[in-house]
Amino acid sequence: MILTLIMSDKQIWGKFKSGDREAFSQIFHEHIKVLYTYGNKFTRDTQLVEDSVQDLFFEIWQKRENLGETDSIRRYLLGSLRRKIIRQDQRAKKYISDQVEMDTYDFQVEFTFETLLIEKEISEENQQKISLALNKLSKRQKEAIYLKFYAEMDYQQIAKIMQLNYQSVRNLVHTSLKKLRQILAMVIILLLSILGF
Amino acid sequence: MADYSTYSIEELAADPYFCRWVLYPDAETKAFWEQRQNADLKEAEKIVQARQLVLAVQIKETEVPDEKVAQMWANLQMQIDEAEAGAAKIRTLSSKSWYIAIAASVILLVGLFFIILRPQSVTHIAAKGERQQFFLPDSSEVILNADSKLVYDVKKWEEDRVVELSGEGFFEVKKGSTFRVETAMGDVEVLGTSFNVLARKEQFKVECFTGKVAVTRKEVKVNESPTLLIPGEAVEQQEEGGLAKENFEVAVHEDWRVGIFHYEDEEVKYVFEEIARQFDRQLRLEVGLEGRDFSGKFTNKNLDSTLHQVCWPLSLEYKYEGNTIVVKSKK
Numbered sequence: 227m228i229l230t231l232i233m234s235d236k237q238i239w240g241k242f243k244s245g246d247r248e249a250f251s252q253i254f255h256e257h258i259k260v261l262y263t264y265g266n267k268f269t270r271d272t273q274l275v276e277d278s279v280q281d282l283f284f285e286i287w288q289k290r291e292n293l294g295e296t297d298s299i300r301r302y303l304l305g306s307l308r309r310k311i312i313r314q315d316q317r318a319k320k321y322i323s324d325q326v327e328m329d330t331y332d333f334q335v336e337f338t339f340e341t342l343l344i345e346k347e348i349s350e351e352n353q354q355k356i357s358l359a360l361n362k363l364s365k366r367q368k369e370a371i372y373l374k375f376y377a378e379m380d381y382q383q384i385a386k387i388m389q390l391n392y393q394s395v396r397n398l399v400h401t402s403l404k405k406l407r408q409i410l411a412m413v414i415i416l417l418l419s420i421l422g423f
Numbered sequence: 424m425a426d427y428s429t430y431s432i433e434e435l436a437a438d439p440y441f442c443r444w445v446l447y448p449d450a451e452t453k454a455f456w457e458q459r460q461n462a463d464l465k466e467a468e469k470i471v472q473a474r475q476l477v478l479a480v481q482i483k484e485t486e487v488p489d490e491k492v493a494q495m496w497a498n499l500q501m502q503i504d505e506a507e508a509g510a511a512k513i514r515t516l517s518s519k520s521w522y523i524a525i526a527a528s529v530i531l532l533v534g535l536f537f538i539i540l541r542p543q544s545v546t547h548i549a550a551k552g553e554r555q556q557f558f559l560p561d562s563s564e565v566i567l568n569a570d571s572k573l574v575y576d577v578k579k580w581e582e583d584r585v586v587e588l589s590g591e592g593f594f595e596v597k598k599g600s601t602f603r604v605e606t607a608m609g610d611v612e613v614l615g616t617s618f619n620v621l622a623r624k625e626q627f628k629v630e631c632f633t634g635k636v637a638v639t640r641k642e643v644k645v646n647e648s649p650t651l652l653i654p655g656e657a658v659e660q661q662e663e664g665g666l667a668k669e670n671f672e673v674a675v676h677e678d679w680r681v682g683i684f685h686y687e688d689e690e691v692k693y694v695f696e697e698i699a700r701q702f703d704r705q706l707r708l709e710v711g712l713e714g715r716d717f718s719g720k721f722t723n724k725n726l727d728s729t730l731h732q733v734c735w736p737l738s739l740e741y742k743y744e745g746n747t748i749v750v751k752s753k754k
Contacts, residue, residue, distance in 0.1 A: 371482075407476050
């Protein structure tokens with residue numbers, strides 16, 4: 227009788243598995259934006275991302291009865307999309323082999339403070355210094371940071387998505403935060419010097 | 424709670440409770456972290472640095488436009504509809520007997536013929552005592568009140584955003600081409616806005632919450648132009664015919680969508696009908712109620728208190744006969 231706006235992931239997943247189209251629609255609309263932006267970090271081919279997202283939702287609808295339980299729909303979708311895109315992208319780039327190398331992928335992110343640098347008109351030399359420092363972050367480190375701070379996943383969930391163990395994810399996040407802190411210190415000094423301190 | 428005094432800057436920045444304070448501060452997190460900052464200078468320095476770090480690593484993300492989402496949803500629905508039509512075909516043909524196979528193909532051909540020509544309609548029904556919330560293919564949102572039905576054609580959706588409504592529904596329409604709600608009493612046309620439509624038997628009422636709404640009556644003289652509504656305006660079908668404009672408070676969102684029913688000089692008959700719908704009961708009125716009005720508010724939480732609220736001021740009595748609410752005059 228009361229409007230059921232807030233349902234747990236478990237409940238809504240159960241409804242979806244029993245063929246409820248409204249639950250399916252709700253799942254799609256709740257996660258589509260995060261999935262789409264996450265997918266686009268792996269490749270510049272937006273059509274590939276769109277196709278993969280559509281495939282993913284089509285597949286889970288087709289085999290909904292055989293899917294397992296999940297307590298985090300977002301984690302499940304992010305992990306499935308990741309595998310799909312990496313596989314597709316390799317095919318597109320003609321890495322044709324029987325074994326898919328889950329490690330040959332790319333992951334590009336842009337942090338908010340980078341825009342700040344462009345706005346403040348920092349010299350090209352200094353900008354290069356910073357992007358060089360940022361490039362020292364591995365794709366795994368960037369991805370872990372992305373999942374933690376943008377998709378708001380916890381260590382356990384990131385571990386499942388990236389197919390790593392819990393401790394490696396913890397280490398990934400910590401070392402990347404350490405590197406980012408050094409870069410940030412550099413940026414702050416630069417900005418202060420521009421302001422004439 | 425973890426022992427935060429031993430945390431490094433990185434550990435703090437990665438802590439969900441810490442991030443909650445930095446990104447979405449509320450009274451609780453604010454009190455907690457400010458107290459820690461005040462308590463220990465060394466820790467205060469770490470907190471400041473960790474906070475800077477969390478803010479700096481926010482990732483720049485361009486918002487995915489709603490049109491993109493709507494387009495992806497429409498593509499997905501089309502793929503599913505096609506697959507489901509195809510699956511029916513495969514199942515029929517897997518029969519071993521030739522006779523059945525031939526008969527099946529004939530049926531299939533006829534069936535396909537119908538599938539192709541038939542409009543592909545989607546129906547949403549909210550039963551009595553229930554409410555339904557869902558999205559249309561363009562991501563427009565609909566909430567259906569109890570005992571209401573909405574039908575639309577998926578195939579024609581791209582070129583024509585039209586839904587048929589009987590009952591009551593609240594619409595939050597995404598911007599785009601004209602969006603039309605057809606009812607037995609009249610049509611409502613909008614471009615992108617939110618509004619409420621009530622269309623039951625002889626009742627017809629449209630309330631505009633945002634944007635602009637055009638209302639056309641079904642039995643209209645050729646030269647009658649549609650009634651235009653701006654936010655806060657409503658029209659209601661009058662017994663003597665014609666639509667009457669009135670004003671309402673847009674800011675007050677206490678209405679059926681949150682289980683609150685508000686009436687001002689409403690015919691009592693309609694009020695009792697709404698109660699029966701909300702609580703999934705039958706209704707028998709053993710008393711002439713013509714011309715009697717009700718003003719007041721009730722919720723859909725407790726049937727007895729609701730009935731009492733409506734009956735008492737009008738000197739009416741109610742009792743239950745099985746699943747039926749019986750209303751009569753007080754002796």
